[in-house]
Amino acid sequence: MSYRINKSINSPIEFKGLKAQYIGYLGGGLVALLVMFAVLYLIGLAIYLCLLIIGGLGSALFYKVFKLSHRYGEHGLMKYQAKRYLPTYLKFKTRRLFHEKR
Template sequence: MKYHINKGIGRTVEFQGLKAQYLFVFAGGLLTVLILVMIMYMAGIHTYLCLSFGIGAASILIWKTFAMNKKFGEHGLMKLGAKRVHPKYIVCRKPIRRYLKRNLTTQKQIL
């Protein structure tokens, strides 16, 4: 009896070159474009205008998603999100005496 080993275990999910979180951006964006086209069509906007908007928006979404995937790599979106939250500089408004006083008190308690 022969069993085939799945060599994809432990690797990131990939579809047509898109990796990891870019798949979710891609799928969510296409779903959003589809819903917008349906809303526009039900609102009574001309069919060709709805189709041209859908095709244009989907094309831009595909282009930008693949460009971000190529530029930032597999973990790029997480790194960008972390960089936005990270402070640019640390502000210390307490006087230095206060830090020294607390450290001396702590050291006396240990001894």
Template structure:
């Protein structure tokens, strides 16, 4: 008798340590920007310890913000919230020409 294991991950979002979907990319981008900020500060002549302190603070802030967004909005909630801001509150039509054009065509 051959047993086949069932893949229970079908149609589920990618998840890593509690982060879902696009938040993994947001965390990676934030940590990459933290590394770049550290390098720029060091090249500009800041002391190693101050650069390290700034990098640690930025990294911790990035983790806190991204995990908070993931827990608050879930997989697609943040994209829905950003899209909702682009929807107009109302549509104002000051002319009847558009309706006449609909009737003609």
């Protein structure tokens, strides 16, 4: 089975509908789920319960990452997060900043 990865010039990497950084988010989430499965299994939780928990969280992870990828696109999520840190207005107590000549 072979997968096609779009790597044309000046285009983001796209794999199965995921674009750019969302591939990394999904990979990181899957690694975290693998570690969580190992921890749950080592503390003595039943294997079927571990599989149920990890399966549910994995499904939620895939749903959320694909939803973010389709909603925001390549750079939209970073722009959305950056916009939250912009002030709504600027307040100056003095006009000295605008009167200084350089």
